[in-house]
Amino acid sequence: MSWDETYYHEIGEVNLKYLLSFGQINEAYLMKERFSTLYWSIASFINQIFPKKLELEIYHLINTFFGLMTIVGLYKINKILFNKEVARIASLFIFLTPFFFGHFAINNKDIILAFVHVWIIYYIYKYTFSNYNFNKRIYILIKMSLLAAVGTGIQLLFLGSLIPIILLFLIILLFYKKIKITVILFDLIIFLALFYSLLVLFWVDIHSNILFGPFEILTKTFSMSLGWPFNLLNGVYYNSNNLPFNYILINYLYKLPEFLIFLYLISVPILFLKKDFVIQKFKDIKVILFSVILLLAYPSFVMLIIPHSIYDGLRLFLWGAPYLIIIPSITTYLIFINNNFYFNSIKFFLIILILLHIFNFLTITPYHYTYLNIFSGEKDGRYKKFENDYWSTSLKELILSSNLGDGKINFHSCGVSPEITKIYMKEKYNRSEYTIREKASYIIMTNRTVYSKNNKKITNCYDEYKQENVHQISRNGIILSAIKKINNE
Numbered sequence: 001m002s003w004d005e006t007y008y009h010e011i012g013e014v015n016l017k018y019l020l021s022f023g024q025i026n027e028a029y030l031m032k033e034r035f036s037t038l039y040w041s042i043a044s045f046i047n048q049i050f051p052k053k054l055e056l057e058i059y060h061l062i063n064t065f066f067g068l069m070t071i072v073g074l075y076k077i078n079k080i081l082f083n084k085e086v087a088r089i090a091s092l093f094i095f096l097t098p099f100f101f102g103h104f105a106i107n108n109k110d111i112i113l114a115f116v117h118v119w120i121i122y123y124i125y126k127y128t129f130s131n132y133n134f135n136k137r138i139y140i141l142i143k144m145s146l147l148a149a150v151g152t153g154i155q156l157l158f159l160g161s162l163i164p165i166i167l168l169f170l171i172i173l174l175f176y177k178k179i180k181i182t183v184i185l186f187d188l189i190i191f192l193a194l195f196y197s198l199l200v201l202f203w204v205d206i207h208s209n210i211l212f213g214p215f216e217i218l219t220k221t222f223s224m225s226l227g228w229p230f231n232l233l234n235g236v237y238y239n240s241n242n243l244p245f246n247y248i249l250i251n252y253l254y255k256l257p258e259f260l261i262f263l264y265l266i267s268v269p270i271l272f273l274k275k276d277f278v279i280q281k282f283k284d285i286k287v288i289l290f291s292v293i294l295l296l297a298y299p300s301f302v303m304l305i306i307p308h309s310i311y312d313g314l315r316l317f318l319w320g321a322p323y324l325i326i327i328p329s330i331t332t333y334l335i336f337i338n339n340n341f342y343f344n345s346i347k348f349f350l351i352i353l354i355l356l357h358i359f360n361f362l363t364i365t366p367y368h369y370t371y372l373n374i375f376s377g378e379k380d381g382r383y384k385k386f387e388n389d390y391w392s393t394s395l396k397e398l399i400l401s402s403n404l405g406d407g408k409i410n411f412h413s414c415g416v417s418p419e420i421t422k423i424y425m426k427e428k429y430n431r432s433e434y435t436i437r438e439k440a441s442y443i444i445m446t447n448r449t450v451y452s453k454n455n456k457k458i459t460n461c462y463d464e465y466k467q468e469n470v471h472q473i474s475r476n477g478i479i480l481s482a483i484k485k486i487n488n489e
Contacts (some may be wrong), residue, residue, distance in 0.1 A: 001056060002106040002391040003417045007057060009047075009108075012040030014317055018204045026204065034217060036153030036203030039112050060105035066115040067104035071095060073118035074322040078329065080125060081288050090322075090329040096354075096361060099255050099314050100321040102369025106393055109154055110318040116151040116158075117319040120144055121165060127187075128169045128177070137187060145194035152199055156218050157306060161319055164294045174286075195457045221308075228311040228390075230449035230458050237384050237449060237458035240309040248299050252324070254376045254386065257361075259353035261373070263328035266346065274334050282330075295323040312390045315369075364475040379416070379477030383447040383462055389480040392416040392446050394473045398481045399424040402471040404442065408429065412440035414461035415448020416481070442470075446481045 010029065015037040017025040047058045070483040071091050078087035095101055103111050123144045127137065151158040173179045199214070200206060206213030231238045234250050244250075253261070271278060278285055299317045303310060310316060335346050364371055370388040377385065395416055409432040413421045418434060423443050425432040437443075445461040452459045465484050 001396065001420055001423075003420070004395050005059070005106060005108065005420070008040050008046065009055070011035065012037055012044035015204050016041045016044045017203065019202070021205075023207070026402075028175050028294065033205035034221065036149070036199050036214075038153045038198065038202040039150050040108070041202055059108065062331075063106070063111055064104045064106050066264065067101075067115060068110045070111065070115040070118050070322065073122055074325065077118065077122050077125065077322075078095070078326065080122075080280055081326075082330065082333070086329050086333045086422060089332050090325045093260065093325045093329060093332075094322055096257060097260070097321060097325070097355060098257070098361060098364070098368040098371030099371060100318060102367065102371070103315065103318060106391060107315070107318075110315050112153060113158060114319045114321060116147040117161065118322050120147050120151075120162060123147075124165065124169050140192065141187060141191045142194060145191055146198055148191075148195045149198035149202075151194075152444060153202060157302075157308060158222055158319075160302060160306065161298065164298050165291060168287075168294065190489055191281070222306075225309060227309045228449070229309070230451065231311055232385070232387050232449050232460065239458075240311045240399070243310055244440075245300055247303060247310065248314065248317060248320075251386075254372055255314060256324070257263055257353075257357045258373050258375075259357055260328050262326070262350065262353055263331045267327050267331040270331050270334055277329075278334070287484075289327070292323055292326045295320060313386060315370075315390075360476060367475050367480055370475065370478065370480055382478050383460065387446070387448055387460070388478055389446040392420065392448075392481065394446070394480040395420055395444070396424055397427050398471065398473045398483065399444070402428065402483055404429065404470070408433070409436045409442060410440050411442040411444055412437045412456065414443055414445040414464065415450060416446055417489075441485065442465075443486055444481070445482045445484070447479075 007030075011032055014027045014029045014032060017027065019041060042196070043059060043062050046062060047055055048057050056328055071094055074094055075087045075091045078090045086195075100114070123140050126132075127140050127144075130136075132140065148159065148162075170184070173184055174181065198212045203214065206217070208218075225241065227240060229240050231240045231243060233243065233247060234254065238244075282288070301319050302308075314321070335343055335350065359367065360371070368390060369391065372382050372386060376382050382388070392415070399421070409425070409429050411421070411425060411432060411434060413434070422434050425434070425444075443461075443465050444464070447460045447462045449456070449458055449460050452464055454464075462479075462482070465486065467484040467486055469479070470481040470485045473480050
């Protein structure tokens with residue numbers, strides 16, 4: 001169970017009650033007004049078909065389904081742009097990307113954003129490059145409207161991530177395909193009307209002000225300090241609203257599998273070496289590569305333009321992960337269709353890197369999003385480079401596998417969800433009680449960033465508490481979570 005997973009389950013239930021009662025049941029819930037809960041409401045509806053004891057598993061299966069469908073969407077995009085071989089390679093590579101795959105079951109916010117982003121891009125491409133009649137265009141517009149409403153309901157800033165690619169396709173429609181501007185405007189109006197209607201339908205808190213409510217909440221969102229206030233980037237502590245421009249690039253450098261970094265390094269010489277073949281083989285390759293580069297660079301510009309706190313590594317930019325795979329997939333395809341000493345040598349080295357990554361991928365199960373590659377340095381010091389188990393999903397294994405005795409246990413937490421910690425502690429120790437730091441005998445933690453009242457600076461929980469671990473959970477040499485005994489008696 002991830003940090004705030006239950007919050008979104010409950011907010012979906014609250015909104016579903018409102019919708020099914022036609023507004024008669026309107027329960028107050030913390031920050032409910034910020035969301036149009038189309039996805040969470042539907043997920044809650046599906047979940048209620050099954051026994052209550054399976055609630056968490058059903059939510060995880062729903063999230064995993066949309067994670068897998070994101071891969072399907074990426075496959076379809078690459079199949080259209082290139083061929084089946086490149087599409088299959090891309091599907092395999094995104095599946096093996098730990099910071100993406102690791103969010104499948106537990107992340108009911110960012111995985112669904114990646115899903116809707118990929119499929120919107122797919123349908124935008126279909127709309128732009130297919131000569132559809134009016135009925136088929138409307139059918140595509142309905143799909144895009146629904147997807148956009150789902151994404152925007154989860155994150156109001158979601159549509160901003162689509163701006164560069166939408167602008168690119170509008171330019172293509174106007175100047176390359178030369179579709180009449182009246183047709184484009186008419187379809188755009190239909191899309192906006194459908195999108196906004198679906199968005200406000202499930203946004204129960206703006207039903208009394210459907211015209212201006214969303215914009216008022218968007219304005220408030222810009223001024224709110226949301227999420228975790230601190231960030232750890234390659235050993236340097238930052239405030240989450242004041243990060244360097246290269247934040248995303250640094251995360252990619254240390255969190256992408258080594259074989260993908262290798263493919264990026266050799267992609268330019270290989271694409272240049274085989275440029276004639278690539279241009280002949282793949283239609284509009286220059287536009288495609290430009291679009292991919294735009295999508296890769298755009299998140300960094302979002303960080304500068306939009307005053308939104310950034311935390312949890314790459315989690316808020318999972319929608320960009322599928323596009324990371326496109327250039328390495330083309331490069332891999334070119335490597336394997338060529339047989340000479342040069343390409344065979346690269347082929348052999350690439351296979352070794354992929355096999356080594358698969359081994360590491362399996363050994364960190366099920367905490368794939370905590371993955372750091374070989375460039376992160378010595379494993380013992382990696383807890384000082386990046387926050388590892390920021391979702392605190394290793395809490396269950398940590399607590400249920402511990403042995404703290406049969407007496408009364410007073411405990412406190414650092415960098416983990418207190419509520420989830422209480423659930424697992426009660427399950428393991430009947431006589432456990434959550435208390436303040438000064439009265440606790442044990443501290444349960446991950447290496448989350450915190451502000452040290454003693455040192456007056458940002459640090460992490462492991463360094464804030466110097467006591468030895470009485471129990472810990474590790475994967476691939478990295479301590480993900482720990483229990484420390486302290487002497488407050």
